Amino acid sequence: MAGTGGVGVCADHDIGGGTLMAGVDLLTERSARIVTVRKLTRRAGRDAAGLFLAEGRQAVVEALADPDGVREVFATEAAAAAHRDLLAGSPVPVRLLTDKAAAGLSETVTPQGLVAVCALRDVAAETLIEKPPRLSVALAELADPGNAGTVLRTADACGAGAVVFGAGSADPYGGKAVRASAGSLFHVDVVRGAPLAPLITALRDAGVTVLAADGGGEVSLDSLTTELAGPVMWLFGNEARGVPPELAALANARVRIPMRGRAESLNLAAAAAICLYTTQSRAE
Numbered sequence: 001m002a003g004t005g006g007v008g009v010c011a012d013h014d015i016g017g018g019t020l021m022a023g024v025d026l027l028t029e030r031s032a033r034i035v036t037v038r039k040l041t042r043r044a045g046r047d048a049a050g051l052f053l054a055e056g057r058q059a060v061v062e063a064l065a066d067p068d069g070v071r072e073v074f075a076t077e078a079a080a081a082a083h084r085d086l087l088a089g090s091p092v093p094v095r096l097l098t099d100k101a102a103a104g105l106s107e108t109v110t111p112q113g114l115v116a117v118c119a120l121r122d123v124a125a126e127t128l129i130e131k132p133p134r135l136s137v138a139l140a141e142l143a144d145p146g147n148a149g150t151v152l153r154t155a156d157a158c159g160a161g162a163v164v165f166g167a168g169s170a171d172p173y174g175g176k177a178v179r180a181s182a183g184s185l186f187h188v189d190v191v192r193g194a195p196l197a198p199l200i201t202a203l204r205d206a207g208v209t210v211l212a213a214d215g216g217g218e219v220s221l222d223s224l225t226t227e228l229a230g231p232v233m234w235l236f237g238n239e240a241r242g243v244p245p246e247l248a249a250l251a252n253a254r255v256r257i258p259m260r261g262r263a264e265s266l267n268l269a270a271a272a273a274i275c276l277y278t279t280q281s282r283a284e
Contacts, residue, residue: 133161149180
């Protein structure tokens, strides 16, 4: 079956020319292709294939902006109709599937019915040492994938060039993290599994100021001036335990956020937003 209008067509399950075709047999949860792609909902499957899933319109829009990084798109009939404008110009195959098959590719209670299969976007830690970004983030044992995606989104909003997910951190390519990033995963360099101690040491040797966010830090965020001139890397830790002491000791300073109200503490995502925004605004 041929296709036109910029929509790739590889089988009878595809959209041709941006128009939904009546009578097409949809891919089901038992279809070989769906069984294979469903493995990408697990980290082991993603790492083995070098691929991940991006669900929802915003994620698919951002994914398709870099067509070299997208392999294919899956859509239910309802989603294909609702997002006809997006899919009509897709440079990669768009395959129709049943609602049940779409649910198997989703990690949400209410699947959106639109999923892109994308190449992992990892970069090597050495690239940060060779050419340090003006602003970057390192995460030590960050556990929650929602926080992982939110930090990516915040880093993107504040102009950060890279986010490092240290060994033991949540996978930024998991479904919850990808959704929480709201497309920012496609804008920021991602480093995964890097041993943070040697990376911090190498970055400091390269002239990067490394600041560890710590509620008990000896330095107040308000007092930082020239330290934020850049390049700067912020180090955030586990949601419950914070930055490991051995890593905090390698930073230029342990920095606390002044608490002017009665709140006992800030969650990690809020702390990251304050630190990154302050760094970006003072550098302007």
